[in-house]
Amino acid sequence: MSKPSKPQCFQDLILTLQEYWAGQGCLILQPYDMxxxxxxxHTATTLRALGPKPWxxxxxxxSRRPADGRYGENPMRLQHxxxxxxxxxxxxxxxxxxxxxxxxxxxxxxxxxxxRFVEDDWESPTLGAWGLGxxxxxxxxEISQFTYFQQVGGIDVDLVAGExxxxxxxxxxxxxxxxxxxxxxxxxxxxxxxxxxxxxFLQNEQEQSTYNFAVADTDMLFRHFADAEKECGRLIERxxxxxxxxxxxxxxxxxxxxxxxxxxxxxxxxxxxxxxxTLAKACCEAWLATQVAKPALSVAKGAA
Amino acid sequence: xxxxxxxLMSEEIxxxxxxxxxxxxxxxxxxxxxxAGLGFGxxxxxxxxxxxxxxxxxxxxxxxxxxxxxxxxxVGSPDQALQGFLxxxxxxxxxxxxxxxxxxxxxxxxxxxxxxxxxxxLLPGMIDQVMxxxxxxxxxxxxxxxxxxxxxxxxxxxxxxxxxLAGEVALAGSMTPLKFGDTTRGHRFLSTGAIQVSGFDDYMxxxxxxxxxxxxxxxxxxxxxxxxxxxxxxxxxxKEDEGLLxxxxxxxxxxxxxxxxxxxxxxxxxxxxxIVSMKTHLRHFxxxxxxxxxxxxFVVVANNVARDGGKTIVExxxxxxxxxxxxxxxFWDLDRKTRLEERLPALGGIVFHAKLGTQAERxxxxxxxxxxxxxxxxxxxxxxxxxAAELCKADLVSGMVGEFPELQGVMGRYYALHEKLPAAVxxxxxxxxxxxxxxxxxxxxxxxxxVALADKLDAxxxxxxxxxxxxxxRDPYALRRAGLGVIRIVVENxxxxxxxxxxxxxxxxxxxxxxxxxxxRDKGVRHDVIDAVFALxxxxxxxxxxxxxxxxxxxxxxxxGRNLLTAYGRAANIVRAEERKDKTLTAKIAGAPDVALLExxxxxxxxxxxxxxxxxxxxxxxxxxxxxxxxxxxxxRAPIDAxxxxxxxxxxxxxxLRLNRxxxxxxxxxxxxxxxxxxxxxG
Numbered sequence: 001m002s003k004p005s006k007p008q009c010f011q012d013l014i015l016t017l018q019e020y021w022a023g024q025g026c027l028i029l030q031p032y033d034m035x036x037x038x039x040x041x042h043t044a045t046t047l048r049a050l051g052p053k054p055w056x057x058x059x060x061x062x063s064r065r066p067a068d069g070r071y072g073e074n075p076m077r078l079q080h081x082x083x084x085x086x087x088x089x090x091x092x093x094x095x096x097x098x099x100x101x102x103x104x105x106x107x108x109x110x111x112x113x114x115x116r117f118v119e120d121d122w123e124s125p126t127l128g129a130w131g132l133g134x135x136x137x138x139x140x141x142e143i144s145q146f147t148y149f150q151q152v153g154g155i156d157v158d159l160v161a162g163e164x165x166x167x168x169x170x171x172x173x174x175x176x177x178x179x180x181x182x183x184x185x186x187x188x189x190x191x192x193x194x195x196x197x198x199x200x201f202l203q204n205e206q207e208q209s210t211y212n213f214a215v216a217d218t219d220m221l222f223r224h225f226a227d228a229e230k231e232c233g234r235l236i237e238r239x240x241x242x243x244x245x246x247x248x249x250x251x252x253x254x255x256x257x258x259x260x261x262x263x264x265x266x267x268x269x270x271x272x273x274x275x276x277x278t279l280a281k282a283c284c285e286a287w288l289a290t291q292v293a294k295p296a297l298s299v300a301k302g303a304a
Numbered sequence: 305x306x307x308x309x310x311x312l313m314s315e316e317i318x319x320x321x322x323x324x325x326x327x328x329x330x331x332x333x334x335x336x337x338x339x340a341g342l343g344f345g346x347x348x349x350x351x352x353x354x355x356x357x358x359x360x361x362x363x364x365x366x367x368x369x370x371x372x373x374x375x376x377x378x379v380g381s382p383d384q385a386l387q388g389f390l391x392x393x394x395x396x397x398x399x400x401x402x403x404x405x406x407x408x409x410x411x412x413x414x415x416x417x418x419x420x421x422x423x424x425x426l427l428p429g430m431i432d433q434v435m436x437x438x439x440x441x442x443x444x445x446x447x448x449x450x451x452x453x454x455x456x457x458x459x460x461x462x463x464x465x466x467x468x469l470a471g472e473v474a475l476a477g478s479m480t481p482l483k484f485g486d487t488t489r490g491h492r493f494l495s496t497g498a499i500q501v502s503g504f505d506d507y508m509x510x511x512x513x514x515x516x517x518x519x520x521x522x523x524x525x526x527x528x529x530x531x532x533x534x535x536x537x538x539x540x541x542x543k544e545d546e547g548l549l550x551x552x553x554x555x556x557x558x559x560x561x562x563x564x565x566x567x568x569x570x571x572x573x574x575x576x577x578x579i580v581s582m583k584t585h586l587r588h589f590x591x592x593x594x595x596x597x598x599x600x601x602f603v604v605v606a607n608n609v610a611r612d613g614g615k616t617i618v619e620x621x622x623x624x625x626x627x628x629x630x631x632x633x634x635f636w637d638l639d640r641k642t643r644l645e646e647r648l649p650a651l652g653g654i655v656f657h658a659k660l661g662t663q664a665e666r667x668x669x670x671x672x673x674x675x676x677x678x679x680x681x682x683x684x685x686x687x688x689x690x691x692a693a694e695l696c697k698a699d700l701v702s703g704m705v706g707e708f709p710e711l712q713g714v715m716g717r718y719y720a721l722h723e724k725l726p727a728a729v730x731x732x733x734x735x736x737x738x739x740x741x742x743x744x745x746x747x748x749x750x751x752x753x754x755v756a757l758a759d760k761l762d763a764x765x766x767x768x769x770x771x772x773x774x775x776x777x778r779d780p781y782a783l784r785r786a787g788l789g790v791i792r793i794v795v796e797n798x799x800x801x802x803x804x805x806x807x808x809x810x811x812x813x814x815x816x817x818x819x820x821x822x823x824x825r826d827k828g829v830r831h832d833v834i835d836a837v838f839a840l841x842x843x844x845x846x847x848x849x850x851x852x853x854x855x856x857x858x859x860x861x862x863x864x865g866r867n868l869l870t871a872y873g874r875a876a877n878i879v880r881a882e883e884r885k886d887k888t889l890t891a892k893i894a895g896a897p898d899v900a901l902l903e904x905x906x907x908x909x910x911x912x913x914x915x916x917x918x919x920x921x922x923x924x925x926x927x928x929x930x931x932x933x934x935x936x937x938x939x940x941r942a943p944i945d946a947x948x949x950x951x952x953x954x955x956x957x958x959x960x961l962r963l964n965r966x967x968x969x970x971x972x973x974x975x976x977x978x979x980x981x982x983x984x985x986x987g
Contacts, residue, residue: 076627090447093458096315100492110493112616114606116555117353119318121442132444132455134316139620140586140604148444148456160446174620179627265655 006107009185010172010197013106014060014084017166020105021058021086024098029059034246035253038063038124039085039165043245046127049089049152049161050284051291058086060168064253066260069209072202075180079208079260080201082168091148091162099146099164103138107175113138122147126252126276128154128284131163143171153284154277169197212260221261225254225272232279241286248279305345306365306423306465308333309504310358310431311488315455319554321441322351322520325454329358332437336430337363341370342423350518353557353607355488357518359504365465369420376412379403386412424464428471428484431462435473449475460484466502490514491557493608515558515609523553530561531589531603538563540591540599545583552587556607562614564588564622566600570629573636576714577704581628584710586621635703639715640722644698644733651697659770666762667697673806674758680801681757684750685728692732692755695720699733713737732756739789742826746792753793757801760786764815765807773815787819794846804844813844820846824853832986833857839981848928855930856980864938871944872982875969878953882966889966897967901960906950907968909943914971921978933979944972 007013022028032042039061040046048055061083069079086102088095096117100110108115117134122145124130133147145165149157169181178184182198228251235244255272258264264272310333317325330349337344337360345362376389386398393414395401401414435453443452451457451474462469462484472481487498488507494515501507508518517523527549528542535542553559570578575598582588582602589603604621606614652664660666674693678684699705699716717734721727728751735752736759738744747756763786767773774783794801804813821834833856843849859865883889902908917936924933953965976982 076631091456093447093456110608111611113610113620114608114617115493116607117316118555119316119320132442139617140588140624141620148446150444159448160444162446262653265658268658 007175009176009188010168011187013168013172013175014082016106017084017086017102018058018060020102024056024086024088024101026056026058026086026088029057031059031061032249034249035064036061036249037065037126037252037256039083040124040127040129040163041249041252042085043242045085045087045161045163046129046152046280047241047245047284047287048087049129049149049157049163050155050288052158053291054159055087055089055161058084060084064256066208066212066257069205069212069260071209072182072198072205075182076170076173078169078181078201078205079212080204084166084168086164087161088164089161090159095162096146099136099144102164103143106171108138108143114140117146120145125273126255127152127280128277133163138174141170141174143167143174153281155281155284155288172197212257213262216257216261218258218261218263221254221258225251225258228254229275229279232283236282236286239286239289241283241290244279244286245283248276248283251279252276305362307463307504308358308360308363308427309461309463309501309507311355311459311461311507312357312435312457313355313459313461313488314453314457316353317351317356317454317554319353319551321454322353322356322554323550325356325438325440326351326358326520328438329356329434332434333358333360333430336434340367340426340430341418342367342426351520351554352516352518352523353555354492355516355518357507361504363423363464365424366422367420367426370418372416372418374414374416375406376401376414379410379412389414424467424469427464428462428469431460431469431471431484432473445477447475447477447479449477449479451475451477451479457482459488461486461488461501461507463501463503490516491607494558517558520553523556523559524549527553527556527559527561527605530559531605534561534563534603535591535601538591538599538601540593540601542603543590543592545589548583548587548589552589552605555587556605558607558609560606560609560614562604562606562618562621564602564604564618564625566602567622567626567629568600570626570633571598571600573629573633574714574718576711577632577636577708578629580708580710581625581632585628586625588621588625631707632704635707639702639704639719642702643723644695644716644719644725647698647701648694650701654700657766657770660766663697663700666766667694669762669766670696670755670758673762674754676806677757677761677801678750678754680799681750681754684754688726688728688732688751689754691725692729692736692751693758695725695729696733696736696755696759728752739792741785742788742792742823746796748797753797753799757790757793760789761806764790764812765809768807768809768812768815773811784819787816788823791816791820791823791846795850798847800845800847802844803846816844816846820849824850829853830857830860832984833860833980836980836982836984839984840977851928852930852980855934858931859934859937860985862938864941865934867945868937868941868976869982869985871941871948872972872976874948875944875972876983879966879969879973882954892963893967893970895967896971897964901964902968903961904951906943906947907965910940910947910968910972913940913943914968914975918975921975925979930979937976937979940972 007016018028029044042059042061044057044059062080063083064080066079068077070077104110116137118137120133120135122131122133129149129152131147131149135142136144136146147163149161149163151157172184173181176184182196182202184197186195186197186200188194228247232244232247232251235247255276259269326349330347334347342363344360347360350357374393377385389412393416395414398412401412403410404413440454443454445452446456457473460473460482462471463486468486469484471484474481487500489495490499490511491514499510499514501510511518531542566578578598579590582590591599591601591603593599606617610617648664651667652662654663656663656666671690671693674689675686678686678689696716699712699719702715704715705712713734713736717730720730720733728749731749732751732755735747736755738756739746747753763781764783767781767783772781803816817838821838824834825831833853837849837853837856860869897911899911902911917940920936921933924936951965953962953969955962
C-alpha cells in the first residue's frame with residue numbers, strides 16, 4: 001500500500017479521491033452496475049438526495065453518452081468515461097473548503113493555480129432535477145461541477161445535498177499534461193505492466209461507437225424502452241421503488257442509444273424525455289414514501 | 305450620529321447578479337430607515353464574488369417616539385373595509401380607534417404610536433426585513449435550512465457605531481441562526497483566519513491587507529490599468545469590452561492581470577473563432593495590432609497572486625486555449641475541403657421542426673421568399689439573392705458550427721469567400737440572422753436585406769401556420785425578435801415592402817403592428833399617436849405608416865394642431881352624445897350635409913372649408929405627403945371655432961336642420977379620421 005503522495009496515473013487519481021472523501025466521512029461506494037449517463041443517476045445520488053436522512057457518499061461511476069462516441073479518433077471525447085462523485089447531505093458549511101482540500105490532495109497547488117467558481121446551474125430534464133452551483137475552473141479549465149440540489153424527481157428536497165462531480169479523464173489530462181485521453185498512464189509507468197488509457201479502452205471506444213451509431217437494433221431498443229417503461233409502472237404499483245428505478249435507468253439508456261442512432265425526431269425527443277421523467281418522478285415519490293425521519297446518522301454529526 | 309456597516313458574506317455569487325444586488329441592498333435599507341423615521345447621511349453599497357457590503361453614515365443614535373395619525377373608512381362602512389383598516393393599523397378592535405367628523409362625514413381615526421429608543425435596537429429587525437426582501441434572480445436553500453439566498457450565506461457583519469448589533473439571521477429548519485458579528489474572512493487563497501473589524505474604514509483597510517478589493521470599481525480599474533500596461537509591454541492594444549470587464553470583475557476578489565500568447569499556428573483561423581474561444585469560453589481579453597487586426601496575445605485575469613508570478617496560470621490558460629483552438633483549426637481546415645453547395649443534401653437530415661419539415665425544406669421556402677422580396681429591394685441582384693438564400697444554412701452542417709453554434713452565418717460567409725463566391729453572396733450569408741436584437745447591426749446591402757428578410761418572414765409565417773405564436777412570456781422560437789428584425793430592416797433601409805403580400809394570415813399583420821408599437825414606444829413616440837395611426841388598419845407598408853406617425857406627432861406639437869384637436873373633440877363629443885341617445889342616428893348622418901339646408905354663415909363657412917380641405921388632402925395623401933395633409937387641416941380651425949361660438953346644433957323643433965348640422969360635424973370627424981383616428985389622441 002505504498003501510494004505516492006501525489007497521483008502519478010489515472011488509477012492513483014481515483015484512489016486519492018476515494019481516500020480523501022473517506023476521510024471526510026463519506027461512504028465509499030462502488031459503481032452502480034447498470035449503464036447510465038452520469039453519476040447522478042446512481043441511487044446513491046438521485047434517491048438519497050431525497051428524504052430527511054443525512055447521507056455522505058463518494059464513488060466512481062462509469063458514464064455512458066452514446067452520442068459522444070468518436071470511434072477513438074477524438075483525443076478528448078469518449079462515449080464511456082468515468083465520473084467521480086461525492087455527495088454530502090446536508091451540505092456542511094465548509095463544503096467548498098473540503099472540496100478545495102480534495103484539489104490539494106490530487107496535487108493542485110492553490111499557491112500556483114487560479115481556482116474560480118463560475119456560475120453554472122444544473123438541470124436534468126430526464127430526472128426532473130435541478131440545482132444551483134458552479135463549474136470550477138483551474139487556470140481556465142473546467143475541472144469539476146458543484147451543485148446544491150434543490151429538486152429531484154420534481155420533489156423539493158428536505159435536506160440540501162452538495163454534489164461534487166469530477167470528470168476524471170479530463171482532470172487526469174490536466175494533471176498529467178497529456179493531449180489525448182488515450183495517452184494517460186492508467187497505472188504507474190514504473191509498474192511491471194505499465195498500461196495507457198488507450199491500451200485499456202481504445203478498442204472499446206471503436207467498437208462501441210460503431211454499435212451506438214450504426215449497429216444497435218433500433219426496433220429492439222424501442223421495444224426495450226416500452227418494456228422498461230411498463231415494468232417500471234408495475235413495480236411502482238407493487239411499492240418496489242428500487243427495482244422500479246432500475247427500469248427507469250434502463251429506459252433512459254435505451255433512449256440515449258436511440259438518440260445516438262438518430263431515429264428520434266426533435267418533437268419525439270421531448271416526449272421521450274418526458275416519459276423518462278414521469279418514471280423518475282414516480283420512483284422518487286415511491287422511494288420517498290419509504291423514508292421515515294430517523295435521528296441523524298453519526299456521520300453527519302457536527303456537519304449541519 | 306453613527307455609522308452602520310453591514311457585510312453579507314456567502315459562497316461565490318454569480319457575477320451577473322452582483323451589481324444589481326448591491327443596488328437593491330442599498331435601496332431596501334434606505335427605505336427601511338426612512339420608513340422608521342431615521343435620517344441618514346450617505347449610503348454606499350459594494351458587491352464582489354463573496355460579499356455584499358453596505359455602509360450608511362449619519363444615522364442618529366436614538367429615535368424619539370413617533371405618532372402617526374391615519375384616517376380609516378367612513379363610520380358604518382362594510383365590515384371588510386373596517387377589518388382591513390384595523391389590520392393595516394395593527395389594531396385588535398375599533399375600541400382603539402376614534403370617530404371624528406371631518407365635515408364630509410364621520411370617519412374612523414387612529415393614532416399609531418411607534419415607541420422610540422436606541423437605534424441599535426431598531427436596526428436588527430430592519431436588517432432582517434431587508435435580507436428577506438432582497439430579490440435575487442435565483443435563490444436557493446442549503447444544508448438543513450429553508451432560508452433562501454443566492455448561495456449559502458456564511459457570516460453577517462452588522463456594526464452600528466462600532467458595536468455589534470444584537471441580532472441574527474434565522475436559517476430555519478434545524479440550523480443554528482447566524483449571529484450578527486464583527487468578523488469576516490479575506491481572500492480564499494491569500495488569507496487565513498477570521499478578521500475582526502471595528503467600522504467601515506477599518507473593514508476596508510483590513511480586507512485590502514487580506515487581498516480583497518471590496519469595490520468593484522477599483523477591481524475594474526486595476527484590471528483595465530494592469531491589462532493596458534501588459535499590452536503596452538507587448539506592443540498590442542487591449543480591445544475594450546465593458547461587458548467582459550464587468551463580468552471578470554465579478555469573478556475575482558484580487559484581480560491579477562496576466563498576459564498569454566496564442567500559438568501562432570492558429571492565427572490564420574478567422575478572428576471570430578478565436579474571439580469566441582477566448583472571450584466566451586475563457587473570459588480572456590482580446591488584443592489587437594496597430595492595424596486593428598487580432599494580435600496573438602490575450603489577457604487573463606487571475607484571482608490569485610501565484611508564487612511563480614503567474615507562470616503556471618498563464619501556461620494553463622494557454623494550454624486550454626490551445627486545445628480549444630486545435631479543435632477549431634481542425635474544423636476550419638476540414639470544412640474548407642467541402643463546398644457549401646455540397647453540404648445542402650445533409651440539410652435534408654436535420655429536422656427544423658417536426659411539423660415544419662427539415663432545414664432543406666426551410667431553405668427552399670427561404671429561397672422562394674427571398675426572390676419575391678427582392679422585387680422590392682432596389683439593387684438586389686436576383687441571381688445573387690437566390691444563391692445566397694440557397695446556401696445560407698449550409699454551414700449548419702459544417703464541423704465548426706457543430707462545435708461553435710454561435711458562429712452560424714459567420715462561418716458560412718468565410719466558406720463562401722474561400723470558394724470565391726461573389727462578396728455580396730458571402731456577406732448575405734453572414735448577415736442573414738441579423739439583426740439579433742434592438743442593438744445589433746442591421747443588414748443594409750441589398751442581397752443581405754432580401755435574404756435576412758426572407759429568413760425571418762419564413763419563420764413567422766411557418767410558425768404561425770402551425771399555431772405556434774408567442775404568448776405572454778413564452779416565445780420559444782424567438783418570433784418577437786424575428787418580427788422586430790423585419791421591422792428594423794424595412795424601416796432603417798426605407799424599403800417599400802407590402803408585407804401582407806408575403807403571408808395569408810391577417811393576424812400576422814396585427815403582430816407586426818404590435819411589435820412596431822413596442823419599438824416606437826421604446827423610442828419615445830407618444831402611444832396615443834401610434835394608436836391613432838394604427839387604428840386606420842390595413843396598412844402593411846411600414847415606411848408609409850411611420851411617415852404618418854411622424855407627421856401626426858409633429859402636427860400635434862404645433863399650436864394649430866392642438867387647437868384643431870380641441871375642435872375635433874368638441875365635434876366628435878356632440879355627435880357621440882347624440883348617437884348614444886339614438887341608435888339609428890349613425891346611419892342617418894353618414895355622407896355630406898345638404899348645402900340647401902345650411903342656414904348660418906358660420907355653418908356654410910365650415911362646409912366650404914371642409915370641401916377645400918378635402919380637395920387639398922386627397923392629393924397630399926396620394927403623394928404620401930402627410931405633413932402637407934395635416935397642414936391643410938389647420939385651415940379648418942377658425943371656421944370650426946366660429947361655428948361652435950354661433951351655431952346651436954341641437955335645435956328644437958327643426959329635426960332636418962339638426963340632422964344636417966350633425967352631418968356637418970360628422971364630416972369634420974370623417975375627414976380628419978382619413979389621416980389618423982383623432983379620437984385616440986389624448987388632449
